[in-house]
Amino acid sequence: MALDSRSLDTAQRYALVLVDLSLGFTDPALSPLAAECSAVVEANQRLLAAFRQRGWPVFFTTVAYDDPSQARVFRSKLPVLNLLEAGSPLVAIDPRLAPQGDEPVLVKFWASAFFGTDLGERIRAAGADGVMVTGLTTSGCVRATVLDALQNELRVLVPEEAVGDRDAEAHRANLRDMQIKYADVVPLERCLALLG
Template structure:
């Protein structure tokens, strides 16, 4: 039996959360975690420009470890995460999406951008009641961040082309599931239209 899933009322003000659009996830020549995602980066650049033009808040995330005790069980499960060492070029935001001076880069250790960080507080301080979640990867950190955003009572919107995954089937399945239960998945064009 299908769930009675409804579209969310649009937020009054969105914050853009760009999840892990770092060299470690965008440059397959340099990182085992990365995938070919030029189209995802380009879609994020479009959204970034629109948010900046409107003056709405923007937050980036990166995963960067400087202590073996950080997220130790997560790293035991996925040892490849150890390449994301603080100070490494792999944890820097992709230069095509250079953060502005008033756009914080939230350092996280786990999948969700909210877990163990002050992101929810910063979003509320910025006067946002909704979050557009973009980035990499759909089945991992994007999903975890979107679910946690809902659990913080934010209206969650996911611009479809601004997310990506190493696994196309996982990408599609997770977007479908997120759209049913936790967020509204819309095209980048529909999301841009909300920004005016």
């Protein structure tokens, strides 16, 4: 039996949360965590330009570890995460999406951009009641961030061209599941129209 899933009301003000668009996830030549994602980067460039023009808040995240005790169970499950050492080039935001001076890069240790960070407080302080969540990967950190955004009572949009995954099947399945339960997964052009 199908769930009665409805579209969320449009937020009055969105924050853009760019999840883990660091070189460790965007450059396959540098990292086994990465996949070819030039189209995802391009979609995020367009969103960034629109948010900056509108003056709405922008937040980046990266995963970076400087202590063996940080997220030790997560890192035990997925040892490749140990490549993401603080100070490594892999944790730097992809230069094609370089943050501006007033756009914080929040360091996280787990999947969600909200867990163990002050992202929720920052979004509220910026006066936003909704978020557009983009980045990598759809089935992991993007999904975890979307779920936590909803649990922070935020209206969530996922611009479908602005997220990606190493696993195409997982990407599609998670977009479908998020659309049903947690967010509105919509075309990039619709998100840009809200900002125009």
